[in-house]
Amino acid sequence: MDALKRKISIKELARITGTSATTVSFVMNGKAEEMRISKSVADKILKASKQHGYSPNPLAVSLRTGHSNIIMVLVESVSGNFFATLAKVVEAEAEQYGYKVMYGSTDNNLPKTRDMMKLLRQMNIEGYIVTPVAGMQEDIQLLQAQGKSVVMVDSYLDKVEAPHVLVDNFEGVVKGMAHLAEAGYSNIGFVTSDLALVQMAEREKAYKKGLQSHKLPFDKKNVLKIPYGISREELVHTIASYLETHKGLDALFFATNYLGIAGLEAIGKQKIKVPKEVAMICFDDHEAFHTYPGGITVIEQPIEEIARTSVELLMQQLGKKSAAASGNTGNQKLPPRLIVRGSTKKPVR
Numbered sequence: 001m002d003a004l005k006r007k008i009s010i011k012e013l014a015r016i017t018g019t020s021a022t023t024v025s026f027v028m029n030g031k032a033e034e035m036r037i038s039k040s041v042a043d044k045i046l047k048a049s050k051q052h053g054y055s056p057n058p059l060a061v062s063l064r065t066g067h068s069n070i071i072m073v074l075v076e077s078v079s080g081n082f083f084a085t086l087a088k089v090v091e092a093e094a095e096q097y098g099y100k101v102m103y104g105s106t107d108n109n110l111p112k113t114r115d116m117m118k119l120l121r122q123m124n125i126e127g128y129i130v131t132p133v134a135g136m137q138e139d140i141q142l143l144q145a146q147g148k149s150v151v152m153v154d155s156y157l158d159k160v161e162a163p164h165v166l167v168d169n170f171e172g173v174v175k176g177m178a179h180l181a182e183a184g185y186s187n188i189g190f191v192t193s194d195l196a197l198v199q200m201a202e203r204e205k206a207y208k209k210g211l212q213s214h215k216l217p218f219d220k221k222n223v224l225k226i227p228y229g230i231s232r233e234e235l236v237h238t239i240a241s242y243l244e245t246h247k248g249l250d251a252l253f254f255a256t257n258y259l260g261i262a263g264l265e266a267i268g269k270q271k272i273k274v275p276k277e278v279a280m281i282c283f284d285d286h287e288a289f290h291t292y293p294g295g296i297t298v299i300e301q302p303i304e305e306i307a308r309t310s311v312e313l314l315m316q317q318l319g320k321k322s323a324a325a326s327g328n329t330g331n332q333k334l335p336p337r338l339i340v341r342g343s344t345k346k347p348v349r
Contacts (some may be wrong), residue, residue: 013054017045028054068124069099071314074116075131075154078105081257081286082154082303089307090129097311097320099126108195108228110135121146127314132157134196149317151310155198156331163313165306165332169202169283170209172299172336176253176281177210179297179338184346185251185279189222191239191263192255203255203283222246232262239266251279251344257286257298264292280343294342302334309334 010028014021024045026035032042049055073090075083083105091101102125106113110133117139120128127149130140137157140150144162156164180188190207193200204223211218224242226235239262243249254260260282267274274280274294281297282289289296309332315321 008052008054010054013045013048013052016052017041017048019045024049068126070102070125071099071127071129072102072104072120072125073129074104074106074113076106076108076133078103082284082301085303086153086307089304090311093308093311097315097318106131106133108133108197114139117143127151127318129153129310129314131155132160132197149314151314151317153306153310157198163317163331165309165313165334166199167301167306167336168333169199169336170206172283172301172338173203173206173253173255174210174213175336175338176283176297176299177207177214179340180251180253180279180281180344181210181214181216183279183344185344186216187222187249188216188251188253189224189242189246189249190253190255191224191226191242191259193228193259194225195228200255207253222249226259235259235262236265236269239263240269243267243270243272249278251281254280254282257282257284257289260284260296261286261288264288264296274343275345276347279346285339289341292343294345297341297344298339300337300339302336305334 008016010021010024014024017024019041023035023037023041026032026037027042027045028049032039071094073087075086077083078087087101087103094101104116104120106116113133113136117136121142125148128140128143129151131154132140132152134157137160140152140157140160140162143150150160150162152160152162152164154166156166177188188207188211190204192204207223208218210216224239226238230238239259243266252263254263260280263280263282267278267280272278274292274296279297281299283299285298285300289298312321313332
């Protein structure tokens, strides 16, 4: 029944403890010693606040101090595997500095993102960790003009002077291509998205570099660039059609895990056997790649390290952590890891 009790006000807590609302405010905000409030009075107020379920109004505290101790994490999708891991670590790291975390998703949709940013600029949010959408340079610059701290993750935008943290996308795909070539695969298809983002451009460039490094021919017809945002049904159908017209491919490289998951469905529909008929590798891991028979070979992103580093860089901007203490300054490009599973094992003929 205690949980159903009416929340008391600061004035009521002052009356209960025989003090003033000002004294209660100082104690609840950790300023008892600074304001020379005796330990016995402070203890009395803290004990009563617990008994009666009193806690300061966050909005009132924010208005009074100018600090909300809130950071915003804005990502492509709040339901994605990348986000789930990122969010867990960001929350834990931010909590160590006394910060709470809010979340939002952009769906890589610029108009939606801009509407959200207009709303966020009216709120007292101190810092932002953002997976940027192409074209949102001005929106981030407006935040910075308000004195807000920003760190970009997973990608970055030109002309935005904010630190970014991401995996080395180029190195990751080059590693994957080397693995395929060394395993004996020579006709490798590349399935990617049409998103105008740095990481997608880097991955496609690395695919071409991987072919060149191993003296394999490049055929632009082997690159499938899928429009972002099409329905799941359309996505699977597009990949299935590509497989139908590219039966000479002996390996497939999927540029993102959502494309890889749709690819598995398309491969199933076409009754193609992995790796007997075609090998498969994907950039970024996913639970589905663990459970698929034999497993799917992936380029793993160090998501936990990306999350920790992004919080460190944000806290440096907020004056909560020195660069010397963290060892991280400026832009960070972290190494990926190749995890070899059954999907790229060359079958014995």
